[in-house]
Amino acid sequence: MCDMEVINHYDLLIEEENDPFRDPPILQEYMSQWDGARFIEAMELTKSKKVLEIGIGTGRIAVKVAPFCMNLTGIDVSPKTIKRAKENLKEHTNIVFICDDFNDYQFSGTFDVIYSSLTMMHFKHKKQVVTKIDTLLSKNGIFCLSIDKNQSEYIDIGTRKIRVYPDTLENIKSLIMATAMSVSMVFETDNAYIIVSKK
Numbered sequence: 001m002c003d004m005e006v007i008n009h010y011d012l013l014i015e016e017e018n019d020p021f022r023d024p025p026i027l028q029e030y031m032s033q034w035d036g037a038r039f040i041e042a043m044e045l046t047k048s049k050k051v052l053e054i055g056i057g058t059g060r061i062a063v064k065v066a067p068f069c070m071n072l073t074g075i076d077v078s079p080k081t082i083k084r085a086k087e088n089l090k091e092h093t094n095i096v097f098i099c100d101d102f103n104d105y106q107f108s109g110t111f112d113v114i115y116s117s118l119t120m121m122h123f124k125h126k127k128q129v130v131t132k133i134d135t136l137l138s139k140n141g142i143f144c145l146s147i148d149k150n151q152s153e154y155i156d157i158g159t160r161k162i163r164v165y166p167d168t169l170e171n172i173k174s175l176i177m178a179t180a181m182s183v184s185m186v187f188e189t190d191n192a193y194i195i196v197s198k199k
């Protein structure tokens with residue numbers, strides 16, 4: 001069960017018109033310091049692949065993925081964020097939006113690619129999340145994860161402070177290696193580590 005303060009925080013960001021999808025190009029370039037073109041290339045997208053984004057947000061990354069896959073499922077726990085993502089991505093008819101906690105939602109079927117950026121720090125029970133990803137990933141599937149280098153235990157925006165659970169490269173790698181996935185590549189961006197795993 002996701003913390004209500006997390007849902008509230010992301011709902012409020014939409015009310016505050018904080019939407020990275022609609023940022024001017026210079027700010028979009030800044031946000032790509034957590035993922036960027038190499039993150040998307042690592043997904044090895046093709047028009048036959050089924051893709052899942054965990055924490056789709058307002059669609060900043062999904063807009064670059066949807067045109068290159070068969071279909072994209074985006075899950076996000078914040079109702080206002082999902083509503084905004086639907087508006088932002090309305091031209092992409094191959095996207096399914098789910099408003100729920102990733103940990104709680106019962107998916108039907110598996111995915112060829114699973115990716116997530118700037119979201120893992122919200123999960124307290126990381127082993128449970130990585131295990132679920134492993135069960136949702138098809139054989140030969142690819143899991144691309146961006147973890148924030150920031151080790152602060154709070155997102156502090158002045159008017160509110162949200163508890164997060166920072167990730168370390170070693171911890172995430174060992175959780176992945178304890179599943180049927182193996183780590184195939186790790187690289188660094190300015191603000192994140194990108195871990196690419198294959199099953």
Ligand SMILES: C[S@@+](CC[C@H](N)C(=O)[O-])C[C@H]1O[C@@H](n2cnc3c(N)ncnc32)[C@H](O)[C@@H]1O
Binds near residue numbers: 002010102117
């Ligand atoms: C910092 S935003 C990143 C959004 C997007 N990945 C991006 O990089 O633009 C984190 C997102 O994760 C979502 N989130 C947090 N905890 C979640 C959970 N347990 N299940 C699904 N989504 C979650 C939040 O609502 C928020 O939209």
